[in-house]
Amino acid sequence: MSLSGNALVGQSGGPTAVINQTLVGVIKAALAADEIGAVYGAIHGIGGILAGEICDLSAEDPDNLEVVAGTPSSALLSVRLKPTDDICRRIFERFKQLDVRYFFYIGGNDTAETTHIINEMARADGYELRCFHCPKTIDNDLLVTDHCPGYGSAARWVCQAFMGDNLDNRSLGGIKINIVMGRDAGWLTAASALARVFPEDGPHVIYCPEADFDLARFCAEVEAVYRRIGRCVIAVSEGVHGPGGAAIVDLGEVDSHGNRQLSGSGALGDFLADTLKAHMGKAFPDQKHRIRADTFGYLQRCFPGVVSEVDAAEARRAGEAAVAAARSGEHDSGSIAFRRAEGAYAVDTFVTPLSTVAKDTKAMPRDWLNEAGNDVVEDKLMPYLRPLVGALPAIGQLTMQRIEMP
Amino acid sequence: MSLSGNALVGQSGGPTAVINQTLVGVIKAALAADEIGAVYGAIHGIGGILAGEICDLSAEDPDNLEVVAGTPSSALLSVRLKPTDDICRRIFERFKQLDVRYFFYIGGNDTAETTHIINEMARADGYELRCFHCPKTIDNDLLVTDHCPGYGSAARWVCQAFMGDNLDNRSLGGIKINIVMGRDAGWLTAASALARVFPEDGPHVIYCPEADFDLARFCAEVEAVYRRIGRCVIAVSEGVHGPGGAAIVDLGEVDSHGNRQLSGSGALGDFLADTLKAHMGKAFPDQKHRIRADTFGYLQRCFPGVVSEVDAAEARRAGEAAVAAARSGEHDSGSIAFRRAEGAYAVDTFVTPLSTVAKDTKAMPRDWLNEAGNDVVEDKLMPYLRPLVGALPAIGQLTMQRIEMP
Numbered sequence: 001m002s003l004s005g006n007a008l009v010g011q012s013g014g015p016t017a018v019i020n021q022t023l024v025g026v027i028k029a030a031l032a033a034d035e036i037g038a039v040y041g042a043i044h045g046i047g048g049i050l051a052g053e054i055c056d057l058s059a060e061d062p063d064n065l066e067v068v069a070g071t072p073s074s075a076l077l078s079v080r081l082k083p084t085d086d087i088c089r090r091i092f093e094r095f096k097q098l099d100v101r102y103f104f105y106i107g108g109n110d111t112a113e114t115t116h117i118i119n120e121m122a123r124a125d126g127y128e129l130r131c132f133h134c135p136k137t138i139d140n141d142l143l144v145t146d147h148c149p150g151y152g153s154a155a156r157w158v159c160q161a162f163m164g165d166n167l168d169n170r171s172l173g174g175i176k177i178n179i180v181m182g183r184d185a186g187w188l189t190a191a192s193a194l195a196r197v198f199p200e201d202g203p204h205v206i207y208c209p210e211a212d213f214d215l216a217r218f219c220a221e222v223e224a225v226y227r228r229i230g231r232c233v234i235a236v237s238e239g240v241h242g243p244g245g246a247a248i249v250d251l252g253e254v255d256s257h258g259n260r261q262l263s264g265s266g267a268l269g270d271f272l273a274d275t276l277k278a279h280m281g282k283a284f285p286d287q288k289h290r291i292r293a294d295t296f297g298y299l300q301r302c303f304p305g306v307v308s309e310v311d312a313a314e315a316r317r318a319g320e321a322a323v324a325a326a327r328s329g330e331h332d333s334g335s336i337a338f339r340r341a342e343g344a345y346a347v348d349t350f351v352t353p354l355s356t357v358a359k360d361t362k363a364m365p366r367d368w369l370n371e372a373g374n375d376v377v378e379d380k381l382m383p384y385l386r387p388l389v390g391a392l393p394a395i396g397q398l399t400m401q402r403i404e405m406p
Numbered sequence: 407m408s409l410s411g412n413a414l415v416g417q418s419g420g421p422t423a424v425i426n427q428t429l430v431g432v433i434k435a436a437l438a439a440d441e442i443g444a445v446y447g448a449i450h451g452i453g454g455i456l457a458g459e460i461c462d463l464s465a466e467d468p469d470n471l472e473v474v475a476g477t478p479s480s481a482l483l484s485v486r487l488k489p490t491d492d493i494c495r496r497i498f499e500r501f502k503q504l505d506v507r508y509f510f511y512i513g514g515n516d517t518a519e520t521t522h523i524i525n526e527m528a529r530a531d532g533y534e535l536r537c538f539h540c541p542k543t544i545d546n547d548l549l550v551t552d553h554c555p556g557y558g559s560a561a562r563w564v565c566q567a568f569m570g571d572n573l574d575n576r577s578l579g580g581i582k583i584n585i586v587m588g589r590d591a592g593w594l595t596a597a598s599a600l601a602r603v604f605p606e607d608g609p610h611v612i613y614c615p616e617a618d619f620d621l622a623r624f625c626a627e628v629e630a631v632y633r634r635i636g637r638c639v640i641a642v643s644e645g646v647h648g649p650g651g652a653a654i655v656d657l658g659e660v661d662s663h664g665n666r667q668l669s670g671s672g673a674l675g676d677f678l679a680d681t682l683k684a685h686m687g688k689a690f691p692d693q694k695h696r697i698r699a700d701t702f703g704y705l706q707r708c709f710p711g712v713v714s715e716v717d718a719a720e721a722r723r724a725g726e727a728a729v730a731a732a733r734s735g736e737h738d739s740g741s742i743a744f745r746r747a748e749g750a751y752a753v754d755t756f757v758t759p760l761s762t763v764a765k766d767t768k769a770m771p772r773d774w775l776n777e778a779g780n781d782v783v784e785d786k787l788m789p790y791l792r793p794l795v796g797a798l799p800a801i802g803q804l805t806m807q808r809i810e811m812p
Contacts, residue, residue: 015574043806055806067802073573075804080578097812164709167479168421172486176704265679266672266701273671295672297700298582302570304799306711393710396473398481400449400461406503 002035003128003329005101009057010042010049011136012107012114013080015073015302016150017157018315019106019136023076024069025319026104026134027057033327036102045079045105046114049094050087069316072302074106083114088121095122095129102130102326106319108137108148112335113358119333130326133335133354134318138301140187141361144352145337149318150301152311152388154181155191157300159392162195165294166202166233167395174290175222175232175276178203179269181300182237185363186210188300189237193376194385197395202233210363211373213240213248218272219279221374226280238268238295248272269293308390314338314347321349345387408441409534409735411507415463416448416455417542418513418520419486421479421708422556423563424721425512425542429482430475431725432510432540433463439733442508451485451511452520455500456493475722478708480512489520494527501528501535508536508732512725514543514554518741519764525739536732539741539760540724544707546593547767550758551743555724556707558717558794560587561597563706565798568601571700572608572639573801580696581628581638581682584609585675587706588643591769592616594706595643599782600791603801608639616769617779619646619654624678625685627780632686644674644701654678675699714796720744720753727755751793 007030030039043053105115112133119131138154180189186208204225225232249267273293280289318336334351368380413436436445449459511521518539525537544560586595592614610631631638679699686695724742740757774786
């Protein structure tokens, strides 16, 4: 059933490298729809709706929109704000004022929850509104969908980073810890496994939040790798924890969604490096070890120039699919999800209820990690991951055929 | 004068994204030279010469050599070892055993010093040996040369990282500190300025070791930016220091060249973030600020897929030029340097004595930084930097034309 009115689109939460592909997918599809009048942009998401900071997206140059689509991070700017009943009430006032009948909100599960609350309020109010959530998250932790736009590019960045770091570590030796984003799910940390090209390439151990982390075991496992090949590259999720979710290092800060600060600090990496220095000092009392930690931090989520082509194309499709779903009237709300076809890589989009995506997140299956919880199971992860990341830079090695010394 | 004998090539010090271009430049040029017999590779630099870990580079597949050339980090593996007289004596024994008459050593100023010591010993011994140093360093701090192979690619990485981080910060606000490599010179940190595309793009303040760093002034300058635009992206060199070189945070570790550990720890970033949190808490008692620090660490020095084409081509030329200089016999030793032509970007190579490159390093001219020491002078830096980095990813912005609220 055709519904006449205006459309409003916004972006929420942390950025990705391809979130503007989704935005431009929404904008261009909405501008092309006869029953949709104005296409508005909410500046800083629902924050902009509340503040009356709203822009006219039909005024944007179509060619420039393509440059914006290829630019990382939220072009409409973003927000971290959990909507209360009062906030939702004020958002509806705006929607009514502006005759907004189509609302597209791009973000993660917190954003889906926001969209869901607004949708429920619209229903209760008897206000006809089509509310669609477009997924994005580098964490790949949304329920229902096969994978999330934004993940492939972030995973690509993590792979390239580990490729370089493995080469660095191989040339100079020592032990290197890299801390990767991922609050509750190890998807991004696990992607580091794809960096391995040659036998003995790192990461040599991989720690994800899906398996409990134990400091003593960690030290013993790193020591074993070091004894075997004289070096070790380590991937650690920022979200690793002991049994029952016990924090390894707790920085204390909590955001408005109750999430505790993990990124933007080198504390976990430095703590693990110090712990390993003490351990290796005892295990090898006569040797000096070069033990370093890098925290990848915010770099991995929207690095211009390191983008998966598949991810970019799918992010665009998610935006277009949201507008198509809203126009069809088959659903008055939902979240766009991907379904993977059997055989050669291909995806379909479908609509899943907002309630199925809001609130909870999806961890990696535990059996995609080995029993010891210190590596991925490549046979399970790689077929899933490879098509999302795309072809990686070529890495070569010399054969280094030793001469016989005279 | 044509000198018959074998060639030996090695790599030393930290890796770069293009150091293997130089290596392959040396290998291919040496293999093509009639008077050069075997072309040997020292595995782990002079460490491999001492240990008898030497490989036959004529056995490498030429096509694979091109893949290796495009692979970051030292393909022959690297070493950090300051040669003593005893070590040099043992190196000559090897050279005599293997009839090595051409020695090519790729690295920074420490490597040039090593090459210089070996060259002096060869002269004193009356052993005819042509010793050439090929420059590489992401720090761009070698004397004499206009710039160093490896710098352009690392600078490119830093630019792309700041482009992404500025977009991230723009979308969500707050204060973000990024710590960039560079022990004594701010070249790499200064390159962050090239990330600015639009007015108000970050980095908004840039701190290099060429200007004394003062914590109180730093806090005040960040606060001023925050008061003006509501956010701030900060570039800080890991090597910043107070008057007389006083460390801001000292980690205590020192390597065999007497260099103190700066990288591989988040300590400086975390310290600056904590200091800013305290300062901003007092300046804005009613607001909560999002203040984060990322330490770019080892990522910036050899990230596959983020390579400046000019840098790669020049690194190859440096290797080829070293072999050409050695063959010509015009000099029995030297370091390859670049001279920039007037007008449109172009470089020539020339040979400078090893003693002019060894030991000391070159900081940025102080007047390439502004008087306050918190930003670069774009008119001076940009014409120098742009051609080395190459065209950066396109960054777009929406015009966001506000609608009048009803």
